Amino acid sequence: MNRSYSIRLLLVAVLLVTMTAVAPALAIDASYTHVWHVESLMTGEVGETRKTVALSDIELVVIDGSYLGSIAYQDILAVQDLDGVTTSQISEVLLDLSGTALDGGESAGGTFTGTVKLILRPATDLDTGASPEVLALSSGTAEIYDVRGHWGARLINGVAQGEVLFELVELRDSDNTRDAAWFNRSSLADPDGLGLGQTFVVEVGGLSDPDALADENGADGDDAEAAGGGTASVWKYISCGLTGDIGENAVPASGASALAARSLRDARPARATVLPDSAVSIDIDMGGAYLDAKNRAAGLVSSSGPRVDGASRATASFTLARDAVPGRAAIPDDADAGLEYVSRIRDLLVSVPGAQGTADVAGEMSLIRPGADSSSVMRLRTLAIVVESVGADSYGDVLRPTYDAAREVASRVVPSSGAVANSVLAAADSPMTPRSTLSVGTFDRLEDLDVVSGPDGERLPNRVLARHGSGSGGIRSGLAWQVESGSERVAPTKWMGYRRADGAVFWRAGESGNVALTDASLLGWGWSVHRGALVDTDRCGRVLALFVTE
Amino acid sequence: MxxxxxxxxxxxxxxxxxxxxxxxxxxxxxxxxxxxxxxxASTPEEAALRTVRLVGFEHAVVGEERGVAVLRLSVPSVSSPADIELSWQTGMGVLSSAYPEATRYVVQLFASQDPLLEVAADAGRIREAVRTDDGQALRDSAVFTFLTSTGGGM
Structure with a gap:
């Protein structure tokens, strides 16, 4: 750890400790504080500043562990240099925050996007330059920046005390890029770094689930230990953010996928080995699209599936093993399917005397009544297959091919720059992603790829609409997806083709549509699913919905 | 100057x-x-998750603590006993690569949200079974535990 990093970490620690110490005394008035660099630098010896905060409005809500928020801030800053020249800057900061609970609900963090609008105009003196009256003037030079970064907050008694760290800023309609550090607070300890995050305080609203948070703290009820770990983690999160190296990147996924991931991670079946506290999961800690993109970038996956060493052997083993399993007699139509599977399972349990948990399975069987519903029957069928597999001899071998593949995954280098590397950043929805890889509108426009909206055709939008399209008169040209407030739908006449520099194709819903479809198939040697992902055209790493096509 | x-x-x-x-x-x-x-370069956890994507697993959870490496897999579809066996073999192969210093490997299989099976074994035996690609040898030395949502009373 170098000296500047240590100093910075110390500053962060002091800041957070101070925030924690004064927390009970804080009035819970939602506020966002933006300290411009010039305010830190012009302390009287090199000039003066005066500022009027016209708006400081922040909201943060939590719904099922997901955080959504917004920051609306406006100030008027007058700056007078040593020569007496005064300039007035009107700033308008609008940010949208999204994130997840961290550390069992002790903290929260995620990413933000938004805009910062700056209007510069000359002023006669500091008082005039910082007066709200200048808001009514129309003169001056306006600049609008698209901004992105990370935020993190500690949660104390329902109050979030946090920071937003600007990490990438792009001047709209221009290739010029201003240093992101200019939007953060200055750090005298490390003046060439990103600086310090701007701070906010807000009472968290929404539908938090205390039970769920308690579960995340650990089923053993060791709350003190969990809280201690949580504090350390959020410090790590924020301090990593300050260095520009984001250690924990909650990657957005479609709602259904994230929900399934959370269910898998949170399950605590009896007799099962408890997952380590540090366990990470796909679509919560790491987005599946990011993992796939990194595999592609490393040359381990092609459009037809895995290219890794061991893939062909594993594919062959899966095929041979599945073919080697003898078929079982179908359950007669007039039989009670549920009870039939119960009978099979009881017979199969006899063949697995060494297995543990057989009494639990037998107990579950005793609860089955005639006329079980279809989902119960499916569960029983799966259970029968599981018990059969435990009692049988080996069906095949994939140990070595899988080991070889894993070794290759761990050792193959991913390019550190270029179109393919940028596609990994885009898939992770990283704030460091260049706009040319993130915004569909900046990709190469290829009219040859355009698709008339409807189910007729072989291209991705056609295949998606064939299974998921809706519309009147049997014309399935519309596509709907679920959002938190209900559902949204697009029904373009055309899906416009774009190709990104790494070769990925996106079909935009109409000329100015704000969503696009792209292939998100997962092709493996064990299982495959063909599907399209509906993404935000301005942030193509943000998956809004997945649509299985076959 | x-x-x-x-x-x-x-x-x-x-x-x-x-x-x-x-x-x-x-x-x-x-x-x-x-x-x-x-x-x-990927951490052991990320390498494990990237590898299971190559197999076709949509969701998984992985971690290691005090020498015990655990991989939880959601099996995309279960249509034959081979799907179960090759899933936990896959998990063991991944864990033995990602956590070569671990002393015990545990693979848990789920079907969507339903817990199905846990397979656990001494890491040394698994590494030997991986070396020889012998699923039957691993089967003989592993502990199989059926997982249910309601059972156990723990």
């Missing part, structure tokens, strides 16, 4: 510009903002 100072100042300004995300030539991309480790 002045020229050297000016040159140094220009270098510093350019470095700040590059660090802030400004476009730079390809051979100077190392000066750009950090990628947060997204392009770096």
């Amino acid at each position: 002045i020229a050297v100072g000016v040159l140094l100042a220009l270098v510093v300004v350019f470095a700040l510009y590059a660090r802030g995300g400004g476009p730079v030539p390809g051979w100077l991309t190392w000066m750009g903002p950090g990628d947060g480790g997204l392009l770096s």
Whole structure:
């Protein structure tokens, strides 16, 4: 750890400790504080500043562990240099925050996007330059920046005390890029770094689930230990953010996928080995699209599936093993399917005397009544297959091919720059992603790829609409997806083709549509699913919905 | 001296510009903002999750604590006993690569949200079974535990 990093970490620690110490005394008035660099630098010896905060409005809500928020801030800053020249800057900061609970609900963090609008105009003196009256003037030079970064907050008694760290800023309609550090607070300890995050305080609203948070703290009820770990983690999160190296990147996924991931991670079946506290999961800690993109970038996956060493052997083993399993007699139509599977399972349990948990399975069987519903029957069928597999001899071998593949995954280098590397950043929805890889509108426009909206055709939008399209008169040209407030739908006449520099194709819903479809198939040697992902055209790493096509 | 100072100042300004995300030539991309480790070599957890994606697993959870490495897999579809066996074999192969120092490996299989089966074994035996690609040998030395949502009373 170098000296500047240590100093910075110390500053962060002091800041957070101070925030924690004064927390009970804080009035819970939602506020966002933006300290411009010039305010830190012009302390009287090199000039003066005066500022009027016209708006400081922040909201943060939590719904099922997901955080959504917004920051609306406006100030008027007058700056007078040593020569007496005064300039007035009107700033308008609008940010949208999204994130997840961290550390069992002790903290929260995620990413933000938004805009910062700056209007510069000359002023006669500091008082005039910082007066709200200048808001009514129309003169001056306006600049609008698209901004992105990370935020993190500690949660104390329902109050979030946090920071937003600007990490990438792009001047709209221009290739010029201003240093992101200019939007953060200055750090005298490390003046060439990103600086310090701007701070906010807000009472968290929404539908938090205390039970769920308690579960995340650990089923053993060791709350003190969990809280201690949580504090350390959020410090790590924020301090990593300050260095520009984001250690924990909650990657957005479609709602259904994230929900399934959370269910898998949170399950605590009896007799099962408890997952380590540090366990990470796909679509919560790491987005599946990011993992796939990194595999592609490393040359381990092609459009037809895995290219890794061991893939062909594993594919062959899966095929041979599945073919080697003898078929079982179908359950007669007039039989009670549920009870039939119960009978099979009881017979199969006899063949697995060494297995543990057989009494639990037998107990579950005793609860089955005639006329079980279809989902119960499916569960029983799966259970029968599981018990059969435990009692049988080996069906095949994939140990070595899988080991070889894993070794290759761990050792193959991913390019550190270029179109393919940028596609990994885009898939992770990283704030460091260049706009040319993130915004569909900046990709190469290829009219040859355009698709008339409807189910007729072989291209991705056609295949998606064939299974998921809706519309009147049997014309399935519309596509709907679920959002938190209900559902949204697009029904373009055309899906416009774009190709990104790494070769990925996106079909935009109409000329100015704000969503696009792209292939998100997962092709493996064990299982495959063909599907399209509906993404935000301005942030193509943000998956809004997945649509299985076959 | 002045020229050297000016040159140094220009270098510093350019470095700040590059660090802030400004476009730079390809051979100077190392000066750009950090990628947060997204392009770096994978951690054991990430390598494990990347590998199970190659098999076709949509969701998985992995971690290691005090020498016990655990991989939880959601099996995409269960149509034959081979799907179960090859899933936990896959898990063992992945864990033995990602956590070569572990002393015990545990693979848990789920079907969507339903817990199905846990397979656990001594790491040394698993590494030997991986070396010989002998699923039957691993089967003989592993502990199989049926998992249910309601059972156990623990």
